Amino acid sequence: RMFHDDELEESEKFYVGQPRVLLLIYALYNTLVARSEMVCYFVIILNHMISASMITLVLPILIFLWAMLSVPRPSKRFWMTAIVYTEVAIVIKYFFQFGFFPWNKHVDYTKDKPYHPPNIIGIEKKEGYVHYDLVQLLALFFHRSILKCHGLWDEDEKGDSSSNKEDTDDELSLTGGRRDSSASLKSVNLAASVESIHVHFPEQQTAIRRKSSSSISQLSHRSSFSSHRSKRGSTSTRNSSQKGSSVLSIKQKSRKELLMEKFREQMIKAKAFTIKKTLQVYVPIRQFFYNLIHPDYSAVTDVYVLMFLADTVDFIIIVFGFWAFGKHSAAADITSSLSEDQVPEAFLVMVLIQFGTMVVDRALYLKKTVMGKVIFQVILVFGIHFWMFFILPGVTERKFSQNTVAQLWYFVKCVYFGLSAYQIRCGYPTRVLGNFLTKSYNYVNLFLFQGFRLVPFLTELRAVMDWVWTDTTLSLSSWICVEDIYAHIFILKCWRESEKRYPQPRGQKKKKVVKYGMGGMIIVLLICIVWFPLLFMSLIKSVAGITNKPLDVSITITLGGYQPIFTMSAQQDQLKTLDPNEFNEFVRSYRGNTAALQFLEGYAREDITRADLEGNSNSLWTISPPSRQKMIEGLQNLDADFTLVISWTIQRYKNMKYLISLFFSRTLEEVYPFYIKAPSDSLAKPIKQLLRDCKWENITVSLVKNTSEEWWVLNQLGKRQKTPQEGLELFIFSDKVSPPSLGFLAGYGIMGLYASVVLVIGKFVREFFSGISHSIMFEELPNVDRILKLCTDIFLVRETGELELEEDLYAKLIFLYRSPETMIKWTREK
Structure with a gap:
């Protein structure tokens, strides 16, 4: 080895x-150090999400429009600005925590008001007012220490001194010879001062220098001329006093004229100072964005897929949490609103804005215009922050920090801003080929593409x-046509690659x-679809069904369309559920009746309710004498039938009524239904399976008269519960209802599900099993490379x-699909 060190x-x-846990901690720490600027960004955004005030709004905007757009990294000026700004914010918040400020005397009343000025500014009194600011300051100092350790903290100062030296050399070269007209652009940080800026527009820079030099020369010439003139005036005055009438005396200016001249000179100086300071601010910003749009070099990247994914997540958040963007709609449901043909305004605005930004972003990506992307980024950053932190709290009437869905949407949008800034900084790719899902050929890409x-x-x-x-x-x-052919060939390529792998x-x-x-799974799936x-519908009510007991049972009897003779209702204690012994006795009474037993199989004990109605009508019979006669x-007319109308009302969570008309002549035999079925989605109706010999019960009707009042009394003869008082007995069988989570499917019914689900899926499946013979030529291609x-x-x-x-290649592709012989030659195995 070339270098070896035992230590x-x-x-x-x-x-x-070392242990694996300790190695993991080391790795996490190294990751934290390598991405310490991301930690600072995250803490700043988190602080703003929780505080949601104007004080914390400045740094997130600077992050997306300055720090993340800086090449190659944020400058020292940005980090110093963030540190100083955070310290000043902490001091300001601490100062306004004292109780002698008038708005701090009613904190409990104003703390939830979104448009209360201290809440908007961020100087309201609250517990833990600087916790996140201190964490933010700690993260900034941590990043500063890392930059100092790697020698990157003072890099900007060295760059500034070198740029100053280059500017001096350029100016000296201008006096000795001609500057090269094709000078390359040089990148500068936004923190550079006007003196250190090497402007990259030769004509514009020359004009600026000429204008500034001319204005300064005019200013100095005026001041020297006025001073010379004043000296000359004083000299002439002195000479005239000495020489007397021999020299013509010059007229002196008045005090007002001197003040006006002094004022004009001060205005010229103020104008020059304002122009200078404006240029000190404008020129670096202009130079910063110019270098961003016209870089000397760029590491081209493509993060459009990630930006689209972030926009899609935001779109899903809006759809499923739209109530967070509207007023008084915290308990609203988007499906119920749409089913009632009502479109919430907040939902519509947010969806249209989100969809519009996705379309514009796609257009900028296809045009590859960095300038348009920069303008779009600036508009989005300011627009979304203004909407989320100033408009939305007024619409929802709650603070942004209390709106969890809006906070989640804003955080995902911040991720989008970061990706968008990275795309701007690196530049768009020169070529955008195909769909991002078609980059590789495997089952995952195939199914995702499908x-x-x-x-x-x-x-x-x-x-x-x-x-x-x-x-x-x-x-x-x-x-x-080309897109369809490409999609078809990609699918075939995925299948051919899978055949090669297996x-x-x-x-x-x-x-x-x-x-x-595979075959067994398809068989089970098809069977489930057919019998779904x-x-x-059978399992939804027997297994997951909810008992829906009656709330009110009412009986009304009317003779021949006249004033009702009897009205009575049963509520609360008069509606009783059968106990186990009564239910078993009730079932045993129908032991030999198979139809009744089959009907009772669908009901449990808690589904049956007995309603005990009193025999005395709860309303007086107020018929007029002519109608009575x-x-x-x-x-008394025995040759004609007289109509008796019995109507009952069973009220559950959904009102249901059923009205029948029976024709009898002067008798009330077999008129009372006794057993009523209350379905979940239709009118209540009598149960014929439980009637003995399909006959209804008999009731007696009597008119009770008082001195000035009269009412009717009804009594049922064949009551199961033997009581001495007159009254009616009614058994209600309540169908179970589907739970709210499955109500959207259960509402279709069996025939609706067959028509809307099974037939549609069946038609979709049929496409895979029919028409194959017509597509063999284009499906069974051995090699599609x-x-x-x-x-x-x-x-x-x-x-x-x-x-x-492009036209020639497209014509070649069309000819290939029109010529089967050429297609066979092109798709042969190598």
């Missing part, structure tokens, strides 16, 4: 011999956007593991701007 070798052996193509309108939208924002000579239909010897039958594994509605005449290479060549020449060659 280093012993140290390495000692390190390797899932991507199954999303409605996603493939079509991507194809049209790519055609709009990519320079090409192909028409839209030709573009879509070859099947010739003349050997398939293994039973493959046949019963029956199994689901007419009803009596109708009852040459066709795949032809597609990638089309993408490549399109990116390089060879549009004529």
Whole structure:
């Protein structure tokens, strides 16, 4: 070995011999040291998410628009700005914690108000007001110590001194000879001062220098001329006093004119000072972004997939947590709102904004414009921070720190900002070829690509956007044709690669593991799909069903459409569940009735409710005398039938009514149903299986008269519960209802599930088993490498701007698919 040190070798052996837990701690610490700036970014963003104030808003914006855009790393000026700003923020927060400030006297009342000024600024009084600021300051000092250890802390100062020296040499070379007109751009940090900036616009810089030099020369000329003039005036005055009338005296200026002249001179100096300070701020910022957009070199990278993934996660958060972005909608459900044809405004705005930013980001990626991406980044950073921390709290009427979903959405958006800044700093790739899922050929990419193509309108939208924002000579239909051929060839390539990895010897039958594994799974899946509605609807109520007992049972009897003669309802204690002995006795009474026993199999004891209704009507019979006389005449007419209407109402969590009309002549025999079934989704109806000889129960009706009032009394003759009081007895069988989590499926019913689920899946499955003979020519291709290479060549020449060659290659691809013989030659095994 060229270099050997015993101490280093012993140290390495000692390190390797340490426990794994300690080695893991060392590795985590080294990772922390290597990415200490990311730790600082995370702590700053976390502090802002929890505090959500104007004081903590400054540093996150500086991170996304300064630190992460700096090449190759954030400057010393940024870290000093962050450290000093954090220290000042801590002092300000501490100062405003004293109780003598008026807003600190009503903290409990104003702490949850989002638009309370101290809450917006971040100077409200609260417990632990600087905990996260101290953690942030500790992380910044930790990063500062690491930079000092590696000699990177004072790197900017050395760069500034070297740039000053280069500027001096350039200025000296200008006096001796002609500067090279094609001077290259030089990168500078945003922290550089105006004097150390080597401006990279020769014409503009010369003009600026000329203007500044001319303005300074004019200013000095004016001041010298005025001083010379004042001296000359004083001399002439003195000479005139000495010589008398021999010399003509010069008229002296008044005090007002002298003050105005002095004022103009001060205004000129102030204007020059303002211009100088403005240039000191503007020129470095302009130079910073110019160097960012026009770098001398760039490490090209492509993180669009990660940015798209972050946007997709944000989109999912909006869909499933949309209530966090609206007012008084904390308990809302997006499915129920959409089912009622109501679109929440907050949900609509957030979805449209998120989708719009994804489309714009895709367009910038296809155009590869760094300037557009920088402008988009600046607009998004300021716009989203203004929306999330100033507009959204007013819409939701709660502070951002109390909105967990909004905090999660903001954190994912910060990840997107970091990836976007990294993309800007490194630059867009020169060529964008195909889908990111088509980079390798395996089962994972195959199934992910197939899932991507199954999303409605996603493939079509991507194809049209790519055609709009990519320079090409192909028409839209030709573009879509190439995309479809490429997707088809990629799928075939994945299958051919899998066949190469897992070859099947010739003349050997398939293994039973493959046949019963794949085939058995498909058989079970198809059977489950066919019988899914029956199994689901039977199990949803028998296994996961919830008992839905009646809340109110009401009976109303009306004679011939006149005023009801009887009205009674049973509630609370009058609605009783059968005890085990009563239920067993109830079932045994139908021992020989198979239809009744079959009906009772679907109900448990807690599903049956007995309603005890009193025989006395709870309302007086207030019929008018003419109507009363007419009803009596109708009852006495034995040649005509008189209508008796019995209606009952069973109220559960969903009101259900059932009304029947029976025609009898002067009798109330077999008019009472006695057993009522209360389904979960239809009207209540009597149960015929439990009736003896299919006959209803008899009831007696009597009119009780008082001195000035009268009411009707009803009594059931065949009650199971023998009581001396008049009354009615009613048994209600309540169907179980599906749990709320499965209500969206159970609401379709058996026929609805067959029509909407089974038939659709059946049609989808049928496509894999039919029409195979028509696609053999394009499916059974032994080797698709040459066709795949032809597609990638089309993408490549399109990116390089060879549009004529793109047309030729596309014509070659179309001819290949039109010529079976050529296709066979191209796809032969090598």
